[in-house]
Amino acid sequence: MSDHPIGKPVPRKEGRKKVTGQALYVDDLSFPDMLHGATVRSPVPRGKIRSIAFGGDIPWHEFTIVTAKDIPGANYVALILNDQPYLAEGFVNHAEEPILLIAHHDKYLVQEARRHVTIEVDEQPAVFTLEESLAKKAIVWGEDNVFKKFLVDKGNVDDVWANADLIVEGEYETGAQEQLYIENNGAIAIARPGEGVTVWGSMQCPYYVHKALVKLFDLPEDKIRIIQTETGGGFGGKEEYPSLIAGHAALLAWKSGKPVKLVYDRAEDMVATTKRHPSRTRHKTAVSKDGKLLAMEIDFVIDGGAYCTLSPVVLSRGTIHAGGPYNCPNVRIHSRAVATNVPPQGAFRGFGAPQSIFALERHFDLVARAVGLTPEEFRKRNFVHEGETTATSQVIRERVDMNGLLDRALQLSDYHAKRERFARENANANGGFSKKRGIGFATFMHGAGFTGSGEVYLQSVVSAEATSEGRVQILAASTEIGQGTNTIFSQIAAEALGLDFDDIDIVQPDTGRVPNSGPTVASRTSMVVGKLVESAVIGLKQTLIGSGLLGEGYTPADFRAACREYVARYGPLKSSATYQPPPNIHWDDEKYQGDAYGAYAWAVYVADVSYDELTYEARVEDFVALQEVGRVLNPVLAAGQIEGGVAQAIGFTLFENVVWKNGRMANNQMTNYIIPTPVDIPPIRVYFEENPYAYGPGGAKGIGELPMDGAAPAILNAIEDATGQNFTRIPLMPEMLMEQYEQERNRT
Amino acid sequence: MSKSEIALKVNGQSHRLEVFPMARLLDVLREELQLTGTKEGCGEGECGACTVIVDGRIVNSCLVPVVQVNGSEITTIEGVAGEDDLHAVQHAFIEHGGAQCGICTPGMVLAAVDLLERNPQPTEADIRTALAGNLCRCTGYMKIFESVLQARSSK
Numbered sequence: 001m002s003d004h005p006i007g008k009p010v011p012r013k014e015g016r017k018k019v020t021g022q023a024l025y026v027d028d029l030s031f032p033d034m035l036h037g038a039t040v041r042s043p044v045p046r047g048k049i050r051s052i053a054f055g056g057d058i059p060w061h062e063f064t065i066v067t068a069k070d071i072p073g074a075n076y077v078a079l080i081l082n083d084q085p086y087l088a089e090g091f092v093n094h095a096e097e098p099i100l101l102i103a104h105h106d107k108y109l110v111q112e113a114r115r116h117v118t119i120e121v122d123e124q125p126a127v128f129t130l131e132e133s134l135a136k137k138a139i140v141w142g143e144d145n146v147f148k149k150f151l152v153d154k155g156n157v158d159d160v161w162a163n164a165d166l167i168v169e170g171e172y173e174t175g176a177q178e179q180l181y182i183e184n185n186g187a188i189a190i191a192r193p194g195e196g197v198t199v200w201g202s203m204q205c206p207y208y209v210h211k212a213l214v215k216l217f218d219l220p221e222d223k224i225r226i227i228q229t230e231t232g233g234g235f236g237g238k239e240e241y242p243s244l245i246a247g248h249a250a251l252l253a254w255k256s257g258k259p260v261k262l263v264y265d266r267a268e269d270m271v272a273t274t275k276r277h278p279s280r281t282r283h284k285t286a287v288s289k290d291g292k293l294l295a296m297e298i299d300f301v302i303d304g305g306a307y308c309t310l311s312p313v314v315l316s317r318g319t320i321h322a323g324g325p326y327n328c329p330n331v332r333i334h335s336r337a338v339a340t341n342v343p344p345q346g347a348f349r350g351f352g353a354p355q356s357i358f359a360l361e362r363h364f365d366l367v368a369r370a371v372g373l374t375p376e377e378f379r380k381r382n383f384v385h386e387g388e389t390t391a392t393s394q395v396i397r398e399r400v401d402m403n404g405l406l407d408r409a410l411q412l413s414d415y416h417a418k419r420e421r422f423a424r425e426n427a428n429a430n431g432g433f434s435k436k437r438g439i440g441f442a443t444f445m446h447g448a449g450f451t452g453s454g455e456v457y458l459q460s461v462v463s464a465e466a467t468s469e470g471r472v473q474i475l476a477a478s479t480e481i482g483q484g485t486n487t488i489f490s491q492i493a494a495e496a497l498g499l500d501f502d503d504i505d506i507v508q509p510d511t512g513r514v515p516n517s518g519p520t521v522a523s524r525t526s527m528v529v530g531k532l533v534e535s536a537v538i539g540l541k542q543t544l545i546g547s548g549l550l551g552e553g554y555t556p557a558d559f560r561a562a563c564r565e566y567v568a569r570y571g572p573l574k575s576s577a578t579y580q581p582p583p584n585i586h587w588d589d590e591k592y593q594g595d596a597y598g599a600y601a602w603a604v605y606v607a608d609v610s611y612d613e614l615t616y617e618a619r620v621e622d623f624v625a626l627q628e629v630g631r632v633l634n635p636v637l638a639a640g641q642i643e644g645g646v647a648q649a650i651g652f653t654l655f656e657n658v659v660w661k662n663g664r665m666a667n668n669q670m671t672n673y674i675i676p677t678p679v680d681i682p683p684i685r686v687y688f689e690e691n692p693y694a695y696g697p698g699g700a701k702g703i704g705e706l707p708m709d710g711a712a713p714a715i716l717n718a719i720e721d722a723t724g725q726n727f728t729r730i731p732l733m734p735e736m737l738m739e740q741y742e743q744e745r746n747r748t
Numbered sequence: 749m750s751k752s753e754i755a756l757k758v759n760g761q762s763h764r765l766e767v768f769p770m771a772r773l774l775d776v777l778r779e780e781l782q783l784t785g786t787k788e789g790c791g792e793g794e795c796g797a798c799t800v801i802v803d804g805r806i807v808n809s810c811l812v813p814v815v816q817v818n819g820s821e822i823t824t825i826e827g828v829a830g831e832d833d834l835h836a837v838q839h840a841f842i843e844h845g846g847a848q849c850g851i852c853t854p855g856m857v858l859a860a861v862d863l864l865e866r867n868p869q870p871t872e873a874d875i876r877t878a879l880a881g882n883l884c885r886c887t888g889y890m891k892i893f894e895s896v897l898q899a900r901s902s903k
Contacts, residue, residue: 020834028784180885
């Protein structure tokens with residue numbers, strides 16, 4: 001009998017390697033005669049490179065030095081707009097922009113040498129914030145500093161304002177956030193003209209790197225091979241960035257003829273690589289006296305940094321999620337991604353949605369108060385139900401019960417009793433400094449998979465192979481980055497074949513070996529790629545049954561024997577599956593209307609927060625995360641995703657403040673960019689509702705990004721409950737709390 | 749600065765090494781002894797990924813010049829498991845989801861092993877305090893606490 005692993009807390013596939021220190025990350029690898037690389041970067045945010053000088057007591061003749069002139073193919077990171085050079089040629093657009101690369105056998109000398117390259121730049125005017133970019137303080141990209149804009153228009157908001165009972169406006173901001181995977185970015189390359197390029201690296205998306213290096217070296221696809229090494233966290237920070245560092249390592253390897261390792265230290269990783277896009281959202285909301293939404297006008301802007309990278313797609317997801325899980329007849333969302341002279345911002349778990357959802361869920365507490373309803377009652381009057389439509393006019397066809405989720409979350413968190421008790425105790429705190437408590441929540445959804453037609457465009461493929469030992473191998477480019485890809489794929493395959501979890505092997509992503517199952521992003525690995533795993537292994541089974549070697553009602557032992565026999569008789573047995581969209585998915589890329597995502601996860605998060613009037617410290621004391629995610633494939637991994645995402649979102653809200661100075665991150669150390677530690681995190685209580693999704697493997701939907709969305713507004717709503725203060729910006733650091741609180745106190 | 753001879757006993761095995769005395773213990777373990785289970789996360793003693801046990805005390809090996817531990821006994825993640833079986837902490841991390849991406853795991857496991865050596869019955873508050881020098885970006889720590897509580901009761 002099979003062990004039917006779906007739904008069970010099967011231990012992580014590669015867990016043993018990880019707890020014994022045997023798992024090999026890129027910096028753990030070494031090759032004979034290997035050089036160590038380093039990147040020489042721009043000292044200023046914008047300007048024309050005047051001179052480059054190699055000084056100091058450095059044996060420069062021993063170094064491999066690469067400049068833009070050494071690039072054999074195209075000098076851009078192939079992605080969306082192809083505007084980002086691998087190495088700046090003549091002009092720099094952001095601080096820390098790569099200008100040249102150096103390599104030497106001695107990894108200490110290479111760091112010393114880097115400090116002795118002097119680059120002089122004639123500075124030109126730069127913009128550092130989205131406000132400056134929108135105001136066109138200087139034009140730093142294209143004609144108007146705008147990478148991309150979207151307009152979502154449902155109904156007609158203009159008809160509503162004049163006769164609305166109530167109009168509530170607000171403006172909300174979120175800051176940059178560093179992904180802060182504990183393993184820094186790194187790559188090792190071997191490259192020889194005539195032979196090709198091989199790169200090992202820490203990455204989420206081997207085929208992104210592959211595509212970029214094909215252009216960089218102007219080589220045929222089969223001359224570029226990208227291999228993912230064990231990856232110590234990504235969170236989006238290793239989605240597009242590895243294309244750059246892999247290319248740099250490969251350029252040094254190409255010129256030197258030797259293996260080159262290029263691994264950043266923490267300070268370089270933080271100062272030079274992508275972060276979450278800072279955002280500004282303006283809301284104008286019309287409601288009736290009885291609290292029904294009449295119109296929502298939303299202006300959403302994100303700061304993309306100096307080059308486009310993935311900003312259009314981040315903007316897209318943020319735009320689509322800006323209207324939330326609500327049914328409103330008239331919605332207009334106008335959004336823009338703008339250029340500034342800071343290092344390019346990039347993918348980070350949630351991908352624009354945490355920014356726009358923060359604004360919406362904070363704003364809706366204000367709207368509720370304005371209309372005289374409790375936050376929960378206001379939302380209940382406006383939740384989207386089956387058959388109703390979202391902001392993009394997507395008709396919700398799945399069963400969704402936001403009312404039920406909200407009731408359950410409020411009950412699990414003891415919301416009503418706490419709200420009443422905190423109000424009483426806060427009022428009785430008789431002067432002086434004391435701790436105040438508050439409780440707040442957010443209700444939200446997160447779409448899984450690529451937006452709109454994205455999945456159709458990707459045409460992802462997964463293969464499965466039966467081995468001569470009777471085992472089944474899964475071949476996919478989807479990477480294990482801690483979230484559990486290896487384990488989930490093994491569970492899905494074993495379940496579909498009636499085999500044991502241990503009968504399945506996952507092949508390490510290597511573009512020379514695995515098909516392109518798309519990037520490991522967008523909460524798509526379990527739901528979209530997992531479904532392809534299921535289809536591919538079913539193909540194996542059908543072939544075996546068709547060959548007469550396997551009968552219906554087989555045992556795992558029969559299956560293994562049939563594989564062995566098949567391979568012995570006919571040679572390799574392989575089956576591949578290509579993405580097929582679920583039926584009735586229609587998306588209009590022009591109008592930004594239609595079925596934005598095949599499925600959504602739905603959630604209600606509740607934060608119980610204390611606020612210390614002496615230290616101005618806000619602290620999350622208890623956290624309830626309730627979500628409907630289709631079928632839970634592995635309860636330990638799923639809860640781990642939610643807990644980790646909530647912790648990261650608590651960091652986003654209360655801890656993680658990127659300090660910018662002249663377009664450069666000034667606090668690029670773990671000493672002064674603070675992420676939550678074991679003593680900072682409250683109990684995170686995770687609950688799932690299961691409503692199997694017909695087109696997900698075993699009924700699963702995506703969950704990876706969802707937990708990043710709800711904590712920030714829930715926490716600020718709780719802080720308002722505790723303090724009576726309307727805070728509209730995150731991160732909300734104690735000094736910012738102090739400033740606003742004192743201003744308010746002085747005024748009253 | 750010239751190299752000098754340093755004696756270390758690592759995971760029960762004695763080594764005499766010619767190294768720069770101010771080399772970081774982290775680099776000596778990884779590069780001279782090929783014990784790459786000890787990880788570098790920040791290089792400034794904040795994240796704890798490079799945690800090892802030196803003479804019964806946990807240290808951040810990125811902050812320790814190797815000369816300072818001349819003659820010491822060191823345990824790295826490679827020396828935690830017994831001959832035949834994993835340590836109870838390692839078992840618990842696998843079973844309870846204490847490891848996700850795995851990069852903080854060696855340091856986290858060593859910090860937990862050290863805690864249980866000193867305090868075989870820690871409360872959750874004790875565990876939080878003991879692990880406060882080890883940062884994890886994946887788990888939100890809940891499953892790590894569960895793992896250590898489980899290892900405690902299975903000891």
